[in-house]
Every structure is written in structure tokens, then in C-alpha cells.
Amino acid sequence: MSPAPSSDVNVLLVDDLQENLVALEALIRQPGRRIFQARSGDEALSLMLEHPFALAILDVQMPAMNGFELAELMRGTERTRNIPIVFVSAAGRELNYAFRGYETGAVDFLYKPLDPMAVRSKVNVFVDLFRQRLELQTIQAQLERAVTMRDDFMSMVSHELRNPLNSVYLQAQLRRKMMSGPTPPDRATMLRMVERDERQIRSMIRLLDDMLDVSRLRTGRLAMDPKPFDLAELGRRVVEAISEQAAPAGIAVTLEAPAELLLEGDEFRIEQVITNLLTNALRYGDGKPVAVTVSAGEGRALVSVKDQGMGIAPADQERIFRQFERTEGSAAVPGLGLGLYIARQIVEAHRGRLEVVSELGQGSEFILYLPLPGAAAA
Ligand SMILES: Nc1ncnc2c1ncn2[C@@H]1O[C@H](COP(=O)(O)OP(=O)(O)O)[C@@H](O)[C@H]1O
Ligand SMILES: [Mg+2]
Structure with missing residues (x-):
């Protein structure tokens, strides 16, 4: 023995x-x-x-x-x-x-x-049966986990969609009432209402897009379409777009970038990654300023998105890049925990890296590295 x-x-x-x-x-x-x-x-x-x-x-x-x-x-x-x-x-x-x-x-x-032959073959039969039973048990446990995950996911998604849908619905009812009342709303009021609808609808579309991306990743259908593009220009565009959301909330977003930084990659997907990091910085950044830096060196380009918010504990810093993983501190902010997972997959498909530097309560810096054209793989 x-x-x-x-x-x-x-x-x-x-x-x-x-x-x-x-x-x-x-x-x-x-x-x-x-x-x-x-x-x-x-x-x-x-x-x-x-x-x-x-x-x-x-x-x-x-x-x-x-x-x-x-x-x-x-x-x-x-x-x-x-x-x-x-x-x-x-x-x-x-x-x-x-x-x-x-x-x-x-x-x-x-x-x-x-009879030695009879002994051996009997024992073999029982040992094989036992092994098969163990395998079945493992498969069954995996299936049960998958079912639980699916149920959790459905309830999260329903929750995330219900709030904005409900609010759009209430707005529509309110507008109907106003339109049929004695003093219909003026153009400015209508415009404000429509803009609010648009924000809610955009956030629902983003959520559904994330879910679609995850399912594409699972089936290997999240295709990249690499072409030359200017990362500095993309940085300016993304920061400008996000400032429209940040400014009303009183959050300053600054950008430091060279005049031009030419890369090869799927511009739309890289934009998605940077937007995601910036959205997180606004959501988990405690309302404090957010700094974006685009630069190049050592054969690679770099985009850093740095906030001064709640920060991320060392124990969470790898986990948050996996599906559905969120930190305890961020529970008050709604989210599915898919953004960083998708972002990292996109970055890795570009032979790049996505990293976080953070300390709890001390803000977070997310850094996206992408290889410069002609440079060896990172
Ligand atoms: N800038 C940040 N500061 C603090 N925590 C962050 C930051 N960005 C991401 N996180 C944490 O990582 C988690 C996963 O982020 P993400 O994948 O974008 O999903 P979601 O934002 O939907 O929760 C967040 O829930 C949050 O706990
Ligand atoms: Mg997010």
C-alpha cells in the first residue's frame, strides 16, 4: 500500500x-x-x-x-x-x-x-464503473453551477433593464397627459424630456450590446477588423463624448495626448474599451476629476485612465476582469460586471494588455497597452 x-x-x-x-x-x-x-x-x-x-x-x-x-x-x-x-x-x-x-x-x-483472469476482469469492471460515476458527478455539478449562474444572470439583467424602461414608460405617460392638457409643453421642455429618454435608451442598448459581445466571445464570433488609425485622435473623440455626461455631474475629464499616434487595430473596439474604462472612472470615481493620458514608448502605445475614487483592493484586482465579478464597494452602483471582461478580451485580441494599479480608497488607474506597428508582440 x-x-x-x-x-x-x-x-x-x-x-x-x-x-x-x-x-x-x-x-x-x-x-x-x-x-x-x-x-x-x-x-x-x-x-x-x-x-x-x-x-x-x-x-x-x-x-x-x-x-x-x-x-x-x-x-x-x-x-x-x-x-x-x-x-x-x-x-x-x-x-x-x-x-x-x-x-x-x-x-x-x-x-x-x-482464477487470476476472472479476478482481474471483475475488478476492472467495478473500477471502470466507479470512474464513470465520478465523471458523471463532476458533470452534474458543473451543470448545476451553470444553471444557477443563468438564473442569477437573468435576474440581474431584468433588474438592470426594468429601471430605465420603467422610467421611459412613465415619461411617455406624462407627456401624453401634458399634450392633451390645456397647455402643451414648450419646445425646450420637450427637448429636455427627449434627451432624457435618449440617455436611458442608450444605457439599455449598451447593456444589451455587452451581453451580445459576451455571447460572441463565447462562440468565438467577436471578430476584429484591424486597420490603421490614430489613437491620439480617438482619445480626443472619446474624452469629448464622455465629457457630455461628466460635465453636468461636475466631473472634470482631462486629456494629455500627442498630436498623432498611429496604430493598427479595430478602432471601434478600442473605442469601446476606452469608453468602458472612462465610464467606470465616472461611476466609481467618487465625482472627482478623471485624467486620461495617451502616450508611446518602448515599442508600445499606452492609454491610462486614472480616477480618485473608491479604489480596488489587491484581492479584487484580478477578479474584476472575469464575467459578473464586481467589488463589494461598488454594489450601490448598478452593473452586470461584464465591461472589464469584454475589454480585456478585446485588448488581448490586439496582442495588448489591460492592467490595473490601485489601492482601496486611493483611486484606480487602468492602463491599456497596445503594440506599435512593426513592434514585436508584447
Ligand atoms: N475605476 C474603478 N474604480 C473602482 N472599481 C472599479 C473601477 N472600474 C471597475 N471597478 C470594479 O470592477 C467591477 C467590474 O467592472 P465592469 O466589468 O466594468 O462591470 P460593471 O461596471 O458593470 O460592474 C465593478 O463593478 C467595480 O467593482
Ligand atoms: Mg463597467
């Missing part, structure tokens, strides 16, 4: 005679199997409570507790009930023993003198 990795399959041999145990073990020993020996029913039971067994081979004739009695005890205990049993008996004897109550577990017989 040698110490073995946990993926080994355990087989238990029970016989009161040491020489029988040794002979049997020699017959069935092989890599990937761990053989346990017990000299009595008691010893066997305590081993069975301690280890999972693919199979127990029981000598029928033992002094204190015979093999059939041991089997009945096994049948009475949850943990040992389903261990398949192979009885070893002298041919022609004990066969009239009425063995009852073991209908759930598999039961089989071997006769003395033992």
Missing part, C-alpha cells in the same frame, strides 16, 4: 488470512489503484468510513464476523451502502446462504481457488 494521489481509485480487500490478502493484492495491483487490506469486518468498516471505495472484496469465511454479516452492516450505513461487493467463497459451499437486503449495490462472487 503506497501513498497515492487523490485521483487514485481505492479497492478494499477483507480476509482474515494475511497470505490471502497478499496474494489477492498481487493479482489486482496496478498504477492508479490504491489497495487497502483489512483482517476483520471491524477493521474493514472503519476503513470504509474513512475512504471512498470503488469495490470491496470480502472473504465469506471469517471467524468473528463473516463476509455476509459484514455486507449486511454495510447495507445499513449510508456511507457504505453503495459500495459494490465481491464475495470470495469456496465453490460449492455457503451458496445457500440467503443474502438479503443488498439490492442497491452491485454484488458478485468469486470462487476459490481464484
Whole structure:
């Protein structure tokens, strides 16, 4: 009996005679199997409570507790009930023993003198069955996890969509009432209302786009369309667009960028990444200024988005790039936890890197690295 990795399959041999145990073990020993020996029913039971067994081979004739009695005890205990049993008996004897109550577990017989081929093939059958059962259990656990995740996801999405939809609906009702009232709203009021609708609808479209991207990533259909583009120009455009949202909230977004920085990549997807980082900086940035820097050096271009908000604890800094992962501190801000996951996949498809530097309560800096044209892969 040698110490073995946990993926080994355990087989238990029970016989009161040491020489029988040794002979049997020699017959069935092989890599990937761990053989346990017990000299009595008691010893066997305590081993069975301690280890999972693919199979127990029981000598029928033992002094204190015979093999059939041991089997009945096994049948009475949850943990040992389903261990398949192979009885070893002298041919022609004990066969009239009425063995009852073991209908759930598999039961089989071997006769003395033992035929090595028969022993080996029986043991192989039970060990294979055990392995298959373990595999099924793993698959079942994975399926259950997937179902739970799907349910959580549906409830998050419904929640995220319900609020903006509800608000647009209420606005529409309000407008209908105003239109049919004595003093219809003026153009300026109407314009404000429509702009609000647009913001809500945009956020719903973004959410659905994220979900579509995740499903495209899963099926490998998130294709990149690389072309030359100017990262500095893109930076200016994204910062300008985001400032429209930031300015009313009193948040300053600054940009430092060279006049021109030519790259090769999918401009639309890189824009999506930077917009995502900026949206996060606004949402989790505590209303404080956000600084964007575009630069180049060491064969790569770099976009840094730096806020002075809640920050991210070291333990969360890798996790947030995975699907649905959000920090505890950000729970008050609604979100699905998909943005950074999508962003990192896009960046990696460009042979780049997306990293975070942060400390809890000290703000966060997200840095996007992209290879410069002609540079070796990062
Ligand atoms: N600038 C930031 N400051 C603090 N935490 C952040 C920042 N950006 C992202 N996070 C954390 O990472 C999580 C995942 O972000 P993301 O994938 O964009 O999803 P979402 O914004 O929908 O939650 C956020 O929920 C938040 O906990
Ligand atoms: Mg986000």
C-alpha cells in the first residue's frame, strides 16, 4: 500500500488470512489503484468510513464476523451502502446462504481457488464503473453551477433593464397627459424630456450590446477588423463624448495626448474599451476629476485612465476582469460586471494588455497597452 494521489481509485480487500490478502493484492495491483487490506469486518468498516471505495472484496469465511454479516452492516450505513461487493467463497459451499437486503449495490462472487483472469476482469469492471460515476458527478455539478449562474444572470439583467424602461414608460405617460392638457409643453421642455429618454435608451442598448459581445466571445464570433488609425485622435473623440455626461455631474475629464499616434487595430473596439474604462472612472470615481493620458514608448502605445475614487483592493484586482465579478464597494452602483471582461478580451485580441494599479480608497488607474506597428508582440 503506497501513498497515492487523490485521483487514485481505492479497492478494499477483507480476509482474515494475511497470505490471502497478499496474494489477492498481487493479482489486482496496478498504477492508479490504491489497495487497502483489512483482517476483520471491524477493521474493514472503519476503513470504509474513512475512504471512498470503488469495490470491496470480502472473504465469506471469517471467524468473528463473516463476509455476509459484514455486507449486511454495510447495507445499513449510508456511507457504505453503495459500495459494490465481491464475495470470495469456496465453490460449492455457503451458496445457500440467503443474502438479503443488498439490492442497491452491485454484488458478485468469486470462487476459490481464484482464477487470476476472472479476478482481474471483475475488478476492472467495478473500477471502470466507479470512474464513470465520478465523471458523471463532476458533470452534474458543473451543470448545476451553470444553471444557477443563468438564473442569477437573468435576474440581474431584468433588474438592470426594468429601471430605465420603467422610467421611459412613465415619461411617455406624462407627456401624453401634458399634450392633451390645456397647455402643451414648450419646445425646450420637450427637448429636455427627449434627451432624457435618449440617455436611458442608450444605457439599455449598451447593456444589451455587452451581453451580445459576451455571447460572441463565447462562440468565438467577436471578430476584429484591424486597420490603421490614430489613437491620439480617438482619445480626443472619446474624452469629448464622455465629457457630455461628466460635465453636468461636475466631473472634470482631462486629456494629455500627442498630436498623432498611429496604430493598427479595430478602432471601434478600442473605442469601446476606452469608453468602458472612462465610464467606470465616472461611476466609481467618487465625482472627482478623471485624467486620461495617451502616450508611446518602448515599442508600445499606452492609454491610462486614472480616477480618485473608491479604489480596488489587491484581492479584487484580478477578479474584476472575469464575467459578473464586481467589488463589494461598488454594489450601490448598478452593473452586470461584464465591461472589464469584454475589454480585456478585446485588448488581448490586439496582442495588448489591460492592467490595473490601485489601492482601496486611493483611486484606480487602468492602463491599456497596445503594440506599435512593426513592434514585436508584447
Ligand atoms: N475605476 C474603478 N474604480 C473602482 N472599481 C472599479 C473601477 N472600474 C471597475 N471597478 C470594479 O470592477 C467591477 C467590474 O467592472 P465592469 O466589468 O466594468 O462591470 P460593471 O461596471 O458593470 O460592474 C465593478 O463593478 C467595480 O467593482
Ligand atoms: Mg463597467
